[in-house]
Amino acid sequence: MMSQHDNKNTTALVHGGQLNKMVERYKIPLEQWLDLSTGISPNSYPIPAIPQYIWQQLPQKSEGLLAAAKHYYGTQSISVTSGSQAVIARLPALYLNHIKKPSSHIEVWLPEVGYKEHERAWHDAGFTVKHYQHLPTYEDLTLNAIVVVINPNNPTGELQQQQKLTALLTTLESLSGWLIIDEAFMDVIAPSQSLIHLTLNKHLFVLRSVGKFFGLAGIRIGFLSAHPFWINKLNQLSSPWEVNGPAQFIAEQALNDHAWQLAQRQKLTDLSIKLEQLLTKTFLHHPTKSDGPSITIKGCGLFKTIVYPQATELYQKLCHQGLYVRLCDENNALRFGIPDQAQYQRLERLLAEHCHS
Ligand SMILES: Cc1ncc(COP(=O)(O)O)c(C=O)c1O
Incomplete structure (x- = not known):
């Protein structure tokens, strides 16, 4: 219901x-x-020896880390963040910067059961929150609607299949809306049902967490994969030196360590x-x-x-x-x-x- x-x-x-x-x-x-x-x-991923200069300097954008992330996640468009939670909190502002419409006129569909920080972010920004038990269909959705899917869901473990999500993406594209997929726990799913390879589509956002699978929640690092247009806009909303240097160093090694x-x-x-x-x-x-x-x-x-x-x-x-x-x-x-x-x-x-x- x-x-x-x-x-x-x-x-x-x-x-x-x-x-x-x-x-x-x-x-x-x-x-x-x-x-x-x-x-x-x-x-947890074993923490490697971290060179002194990484502790001493202000963090810099790491091409090595981005290359490792592109390869591990299987996407060409990705940005490093201080945990996927940081992205969850910023997505409403990103949407409002672009849409120029009162937030209360936009419906955001969230799983009835699931990580509640998504709901908090959209609710606090004044969006109209709706809940679903089963993914909403074209008949349910209005212009500019946003659908958030946690895949697999935390805590229910429910997994949405790639095919279903791809169809939902097509629907949301036709409505000029967004599909946001939180794949914090996707690393353990085989075969993967990730949609991250499709993020050149401007209507899709995929969030990935390093904390869960790599057992490194304390270093606060995660990723957003989206169209470069959105990644640039999100970077404009971020403050300088957001992702600390040691975390970037550790994550690069972890993402490259296939064995x-x-x-x-x-x-x-x-x-x-x-x-x-x-x-x-x-x-x-x-x-x-x-x-x-x-x-x-x-x-x-x-x-x-x-x-x-x-x-x-x-x-x-x-x-x-x-x-x-x-x-x-x-x-x-x-x-x-x-x-x-x-x-x-x-x-x-x-x-x-x-x-x-
Ligand atoms: C579904 C889900 N998404 C995102 C997060 C945030 O994780 P992090 O900020 O460590 O990447 C959590 C944390 O528990 C979560 O359960």
Whole structure:
């Protein structure tokens, strides 16, 4: 069902991470927590030795990094940003600079469930927000409409196929609108359903994150792929030295390291299958905990989300055990980040306690 935005204030958004808050709230020391609250890989790209001059100088545009990004992502038109979040926050201003129409006259379609920073950005800029459960069609869309797709979706894991998105792009082009695809978790999808190779189309924007797959969320680096016209306009909205030099240096090495990427993809696939099996055993097969068909497990190689009837109660219970996962915004699901080998063993013990309590 599609619904009109209810004008609620979305400024205080909850994300995973921020473990210090949990330490305070549950009075459990930091080192005793098992933190699986984010979709960031537990295995990070190893930080190379960074030459002194990179720390000492102001950051410069790196042709080496851009070449690495073009090759890794498979596009000719790409720009480096301080995380994909920085782009999400700026897209409304970019649109308004170009369209010269009041923002309230423009409809932005967002997934009903999904990373809420998109909604916050468009809502706060005064756009008319609409929600979809299934991708909107030509009949739903108005002139200059914008559709945001998170692919695969966080937290539902739902994946839209390339073919469907290409058709949507054609529709939006005919309406002089925009298709924005947030591919923060696309690196683990095979075969890739990315649309990034099509960004010479002026109606398409693709966002990529380095934080998740490479496990480098702390260095704040990401990419926007769009037509060069938009990349230039976005650069005009940015401040100088936005992306720090060490982050650029590390990202260039990570994007060029194909052997590490291959091993990482395999590792995440294996670990995520193991996690899904554990969640299935704990919540779907355990006789006392089986609540029938409404429990489902979805996700991708960077997280698994369990839709669970008493999600809030379960979340609280796990927190008291020192297990921090993400209670989804709708309070009907828990998202588990992928545990590494050592974390897996702790998780297995904690979930076994849960089953027997
Ligand atoms: C779907 C999605 N997009 C974008 C981001 C922002 O990531 P970053 O700014 O680290 O690239 C996140 C962060 O959790 C996310 O979940």
